[in-house]
Structures are given as C-alpha cells and as structure tokens.
Amino acid sequence: MKSEKLEVLRGSGNVFRDLGHKNADAEQFKAILAAEIVKALDREHLTVRAAYDRTGVAAADFSRIRNAELGRFTVDRLMSIINRLGSRVDVKVRVRRAGVVGQEARL
DSSP states (O other), rough: OOOOOEEOOOOOOHHHHHHTOOOHHHHHHHHHHHHHHHHHHHHHHHHHHHHHHHHHOOOOOHHHHHOOOOTTTHHHHHHHHHHHTTTTOOOOOOOOOOOOOEEEEEE
C-alpha cells in the first residue's frame, strides 16, 4: 500500500472564521452564549415552556436557541436571557492584530 502524505490545517479556534464568515467573532460569541443557555436549561431540567414561565422569553426563542438558529439573536439579547435564567456573564476582551489564522501541519 502506497503511503500518502496528508496535509492538515490547524484551525483558528473559531469555526466561523475558518469557514470564512464575515462576522466570525460575533457568531462565535453568540454560539458560546447559546451553549450556556442550553446548559442552564438542562441543569434546571427546564422545558422551553417552563423557561418561558420563569423568564418571560418566548418558548419559541428557547427552541431556536436549542436548535442553534441564532440569526435573529443579538449578543445583548442572549446575555439578557442568561441573566433572566439567574446567571451572569463575565466577558474578557483580548485584541490582537489579524495575521495568519491557522498553522499547517504535515502528516
């Protein structure tokens, strides 16, 4: 069997950036916030209806978050939902120059 060399590109840590999305950092942040909302729902064993009763946020919005349909949500709205679920968000910002996104590794 002939051995072939495979070229592997290391990701940037942001799948949206790796896929070439225009607002990759905001999309990544929204995905992280949505994941935290889902964790809170699971931790509290809340259905989307029970989450609505507790927070006043539409059950359909919780369904969209569970299904990662985040297009209609802003970062601010997701943070507000987390707050209504009884958690707080701490944000640490690190700004760095844009450069080479991924590093190449050869196998």
